[in-house]
């Protein structure tokens with residue numbers, strides 16, 4: 001039986017008041033024994049406010065990024081221990097916006113993944129191809145290179161406990177969602193890549209989310225795919241109602 005993970009990545013959006021209101025609305029809608037794992041990734045400056053609004057709810061906090069060094073002269077950066085201190089359970093690493101806009105390399109993502117795991121944060125590692133790469137037939141090669149470069153020498157056991165998010169760059173923020181078949185094809189490829197690099201158990205246990213223009217209207221058909229274990233939601237997570245619509249689509253998939 002799948003355990004879905006639905007995460008809302010606000011990116012650089014909302015203000016403090018909106019973050020608190022979102023947290024209160026979601027907290028009041030989600031029962032303690034909700035069958036879906038629910039995660040919110042606010043901007044780091046609002047982690048504490050959102051976390052307080054979600055106190056006593058099963059919704060977990062995630063950061064959108066972190067730095068791999070434990071402390072020191074790294075102006076503007078935030079360590080894994082600081083995120084744990086604020087109540088984070090997860091951290092998104094290697095998001096395509098960080099890879100493409102801020103120039104993050106696989107090597108840097110790998111250092112961050114190791115530091116996150118050492119601090120007992122669960123990494124949500126993002127991979128995905130651009131439109132040009134897809135059109136050139138390079139999708140599998142690109143995600144394979146990103147998995148190898150970003151996960152590196154983790155143990156199969158460490159891989160089995162983390163989250164991978166397949167986010168095709170062409171589907172992010174464009175409204176052009178991958179078809180369920182396109183998502184399933186890459187998710188299945190990712191499991192084969194992970195089985196070859198680690199082992200069968202790691203490949204089956206790791207949860208693979210799909211991200212890119214997920215909305216309440218298209219979530220159910222994506223989540224119904226055998227290898228899709230959840231969604232990483234950007235724009236449609238900014239309003240609590242629409243985020244809750246996606247969470248409900250996941251719950252309905254479990255109990256149609």
Ligand code: 13P
Nearest residue numbers: 009172173212213234235
């Ligand atoms: P959108 O849902 O806005 O396409 O963003 C997806 C994403 O990048 C989540 O991390």
